[in-house]
Amino acid sequence: MSHLAILVMFSVLVGAFFGALSRENLREAFKVGLVLTLSMIVLSMLVAYLMYPFPLR
Amino acid sequence: MEIQLARDPEEPLQEEEKSHASRFRLLIPCVLAWLLPGAGHFYLGRRRRAIFFFVIVLATLTLGLWMDGRTYVYDRGHPLTYLATFANVGLGPLDLIGRQMTYDRMVWSLPSDRSRNDLVEKLREKLRSPLNEYGTTYLMTACLMNILLILDAFDVAKGRKGGASRPDPAP
Numbered sequence: 001m002s003h004l005a006i007l008v009m010f011s012v013l014v015g016a017f018f019g020a021l022s023r024e025n026l027r028e029a030f031k032v033g034l035v036l037t038l039s040m041i042v043l044s045m046l047v048a049y050l051m052y053p054f055p056l057r
Numbered sequence: 058m059e060i061q062l063a064r065d066p067e068e069p070l071q072e073e074e075k076s077h078a079s080r081f082r083l084l085i086p087c088v089l090a091w092l093l094p095g096a097g098h099f100y101l102g103r104r105r106r107a108i109f110f111f112v113i114v115l116a117t118l119t120l121g122l123w124m125d126g127r128t129y130v131y132d133r134g135h136p137l138t139y140l141a142t143f144a145n146v147g148l149g150p151l152d153l154i155g156r157q158m159t160y161d162r163m164v165w166s167l168p169s170d171r172s173r174n175d176l177v178e179k180l181r182e183k184l185r186s187p188l189n190e191y192g193t194t195y196l197m198t199a200c201l202m203n204i205l206l207i208l209d210a211f212d213v214a215k216g217r218k219g220g221a222s223r224p225d226p227a228p
Binding site: 001006009010013014016017020021024 | 106109110113114116117120124188191194195198202205206209219
């Protein structure tokens, strides 16, 4: 399984969970979940890109 | 001259009983939430939300186990394993499935006798899997989600959030 797929699945699950937990309104919950999911994916890829030049060992 | 107001001798007792009943009402959704993810919210009348939470936590747990995630056991040499084990226990009875799949038995601490080597070997088998770190993260996330659900159920029951739709029993 690819690392990206694992990252996306994790972000969707955590985003959906916190969206539903933090907002009462369905529309707002969906919006928060979407923002959290996209933020996690974009920030993770950004950190991965920044770490790319570092040696593995 | 002092005037003493007549007091009902049963009044303090009733107040105490009310307080106990109130505490019990707060405890029920928390215990249910620990026993099964979302059950606390279901009890409080938030049924659609409860089913959603149940599906999310169960999906995270299942993916974690499928990716060879491992549950933690308490090890005296590593104090941080206390926290990780506590987080795992926050998932309630579902944590037992994770323990059975990781160690082939229900165990919460590293034993000091001969069975320790057997347990460590089971742990090493899990660690050899390339997806182990991801699986463990998923598993731990499912446990922490359930702890948040327990706290959220408490807040809802207390009336701090949204308001419980379950009516209070008549005094």
